Amino acid sequence: MSASAEATVLITHAVGLHARPSVKFTKLAKSFAAEVEVAVAANGPWFDAKSIVKVMAAKAPKGTMLHIRAKGDGAAQAVKALVDLVQRDFDEDADHARSA
Amino acid sequence: MRIDGIPASPGYAEGPLFDLDQPPAGYEAKTGAAEEKAALEGAIGRAVGRLAALIETADGDAAGILEFHIAMLEDDALSGPAFAAIGSGQAADAAWRAALDGEIAGYEASDQDYFRARAADLRDIRDQVLRALSEDSAPAPPPGAILYGEDIAPTRFLETDWSKGGGIALKRGSAASHVAMLARSRGVPMVVGLDIPAGPLTGAALLDAERGGIVFSPSPAETETFRQSASSFAGRQGAARTFLTEPAVTKAGTTVRVQVNIAYPSDVDGIDISTCDGVGLMRTEFLFGKTLPDEETQYHAYRKVLEWAGDKPVTIRTVDAGGDKPVPGFTVKETNPFLGLRGIRLSLARRDIFRVQIRALLRAAIHGNLKVMFPMIATPDEYSQAAALFAGEQAALAAQGVAHRLPPLGIMVEVPSVALAPEAFADVAFFSIGSNDLTQYVMAAARDNAAVAHLNSIRHPAVLRLIAAVAAFGQEKGIPVSLCGDAGGDPAAIPALLEAGLRDLSVAPAQLAMAKAAIADVPV
Numbered sequence: 001m002s003a004s005a006e007a008t009v010l011i012t013h014a015v016g017l018h019a020r021p022s023v024k025f026t027k028l029a030k031s032f033a034a035e036v037e038v039a040v041a042a043n044g045p046w047f048d049a050k051s052i053v054k055v056m057a058a059k060a061p062k063g064t065m066l067h068i069r070a071k072g073d074g075a076a077q078a079v080k081a082l083v084d085l086v087q088r089d090f091d092e093d094a095d096h097a098r099s100a
Numbered sequence: 101m102r103i104d105g106i107p108a109s110p111g112y113a114e115g116p117l118f119d120l121d122q123p124p125a126g127y128e129a130k131t132g133a134a135e136e137k138a139a140l141e142g143a144i145g146r147a148v149g150r151l152a153a154l155i156e157t158a159d160g161d162a163a164g165i166l167e168f169h170i171a172m173l174e175d176d177a178l179s180g181p182a183f184a185a186i187g188s189g190q191a192a193d194a195a196w197r198a199a200l201d202g203e204i205a206g207y208e209a210s211d212q213d214y215f216r217a218r219a220a221d222l223r224d225i226r227d228q229v230l231r232a233l234s235e236d237s238a239p240a241p242p243p244g245a246i247l248y249g250e251d252i253a254p255t256r257f258l259e260t261d262w263s264k265g266g267g268i269a270l271k272r273g274s275a276a277s278h279v280a281m282l283a284r285s286r287g288v289p290m291v292v293g294l295d296i297p298a299g300p301l302t303g304a305a306l307l308d309a310e311r312g313g314i315v316f317s318p319s320p321a322e323t324e325t326f327r328q329s330a331s332s333f334a335g336r337q338g339a340a341r342t343f344l345t346e347p348a349v350t351k352a353g354t355t356v357r358v359q360v361n362i363a364y365p366s367d368v369d370g371i372d373i374s375t376c377d378g379v380g381l382m383r384t385e386f387l388f389g390k391t392l393p394d395e396e397t398q399y400h401a402y403r404k405v406l407e408w409a410g411d412k413p414v415t416i417r418t419v420d421a422g423g424d425k426p427v428p429g430f431t432v433k434e435t436n437p438f439l440g441l442r443g444i445r446l447s448l449a450r451r452d453i454f455r456v457q458i459r460a461l462l463r464a465a466i467h468g469n470l471k472v473m474f475p476m477i478a479t480p481d482e483y484s485q486a487a488a489l490f491a492g493e494q495a496a497l498a499a500q501g502v503a504h505r506l507p508p509l510g511i512m513v514e515v516p517s518v519a520l521a522p523e524a525f526a527d528v529a530f531f532s533i534g535s536n537d538l539t540q541y542v543m544a545a546a547r548d549n550a551a552v553a554h555l556n557s558i559r560h561p562a563v564l565r566l567i568a569a570v571a572a573f574g575q576e577k578g579i580p581v582s583l584c585g586d587a588g589g590d591p592a593a594i595p596a597l598l599e600a601g602l603r604d605l606s607v608a609p610a611q612l613a614m615a616k617a618a619i620a621d622v623p624v
Contacts (some may be wrong), residue, residue, distance in 0.1 A: 010400070012570040014365070018214060019165070020167070020276075022171075023164075023167050050170075052171045053172060057206065061215070067505070
């Protein structure tokens with residue numbers, strides 16, 4: 001099996017891929033067997049999408065085009081699920097809109 | 101002795117001082133690398149367990165922060181360098197501290213406020229494990245204490261009993277930190293950026309987190325003044341709670357629309373849409389920072405606010421750069437910028453940049469109840485040119501099959517020529533009075549010059565007469581008129597504005613409740 005997939009998505013969440021959004025992102029990435037990586041530029045550097053320390057180190061603020069790639073079992077599903085999560089603003093609007 | 105700082109969560113606290121920076125007890129080194137590794141593993145496990153227990157009693161925001169801490173602690177990428185250092189002979193505490201300090205330095209070096217503020221979370225994570233290693237527990241502050249120090253850990257905030265009052269005074273810290281967010285939602289007063297002298301401090305202190313400051317060893321007179329301010333703040337907070345959720349109505353039963361002014365899309369995250377009648381002014385200068393924004397960035401910013409507002413109107417002002425708001429690569433250097441190429445004058449001079457904003461607005465319009473207004477209009481020709489650009493871009497989007505909608509187009513009333521001869525603008529969709537600029541141009545007194553600040557009063561009869569004339573013209577022609585300057589939220593100016601005929605004000609979100617309370621006292 002050498003399935004692979006790649007996509008880019010615009011981060012629209014107010015604080016970007018940080019703290020709470022990155023917890024959700026890495027949890028979702030870990031639910032797939034495929035090896036998943038993220039980058040803020042098409043030519044890398046690439047970071048392990050299952051490590052919150054690495055994902056935070058990518059420093060991807062709002063307005064970043066996030067590159068996501070996966071290799072192995074369920075690669076396409078993993079990339080699609082992660083792109084959807086970013087497009088849904090990490091499901092934060094509903095449970096976060098009235099705080100702060 | 102009073103020291104000034106930056107308010108991060110408003111309120112007042114009077115109480116004993118408590119030093120946050122007491123060092124944890126020392127760690128006793130173990131006999132070998134295997135024992136050191138086991139000690140660190142155990143300490144991380146205990147720290148995670150303690151956080152998991154805290155989550156049980158935490159609300160949404162706090163639970164999110166704690167989950168982030170747990171996820172970081174459970175990530176091998178964080179502890180890996182520490183275990184490697186132990187393998188080459190270091191003690192567990194030194195290895196962990198060095199590994200975390202490296203991560204913290206990376207966060208502190210960031211040029212983004214939000215990212216830099218996460219350094220406080222990393223320090224918290226570091227210290228939780230260090231405390232677990234030395235099996236030390238942090239001493240608890242006395243009830244009602246003012247906690248002072250370099251910075252405060254989020255877990256420390258959550259473990260503190262705030263039911264007896266108290267506050268936070270920090271040398272560093274940030275209004276963007278997790279603790280500041282928690283403090284605001286729990287009503288704990290907090291001030292950051294205080295230049296507190298080194299060395300132990302004792303006795304009581306007064307924390308003023310409304311203006312931002314702390315008084316050490318206060319005199320009886322200082323304490324008396326402080327208590328009056330604290331009591332006035334509590335009274336205003338109480339009034340705010342009563343009025344905030346109700347529609348604004350005068351003493352005579354006249355309904356007044358109260359909208360909010362916002363400068364950033366994220367401003368709406370802290371506002372309950374049910375407490376206001378929409379957005380009366382969304383500034384777009386924030387987009388024009390270091391670089392000129394592309395269409396996608398603008399579209400997403402506008403769409404976020406439109407979707408938040410639902411059916412309620414969102415009035416977006418096209419970019420008002422120039423004057424006191426220069427933008428590199430866009431504005432020009434002038435000797436008299438307030439009377440120069442600013443607002444719509446600049447946009448019409450740089451149509452390539454203006455067209456990008458127009459396309460983003462046309463596309464975003466399908467996501468809510470959008471209205472668009474132009475700043476600094478002086479002649480009907482400027483309005484016609486701007487409206488023609490909207491029509492041109494609309495036709496181009498239609499030809500490309502891109503979803504869009506043409507919003508109602510209105511103008512700001514801030515140049516006296518418009519207020520003196522509004523009949524030239526009978527075909528605009530609405531008027532929005534920009535009271536700050538209108539006042540400075542009528543009184544010939546620059547807004548940014550303290551020496552002429554006494555002249556800059558909206559309550560001067562000349563300014564009020566112009567506002568009344570615009571309100572009357574709007575009523576006669578059926579053109580909506582609102583006001584979105586600072587005066588709209590000023591309790592001292594509100595009676596005069598309503599008497600001048602205005603029934604639609606737009607105010608800073610923090611002034612919403614106070615403005616509604618002031619409206620309720622007006623007899624019109």
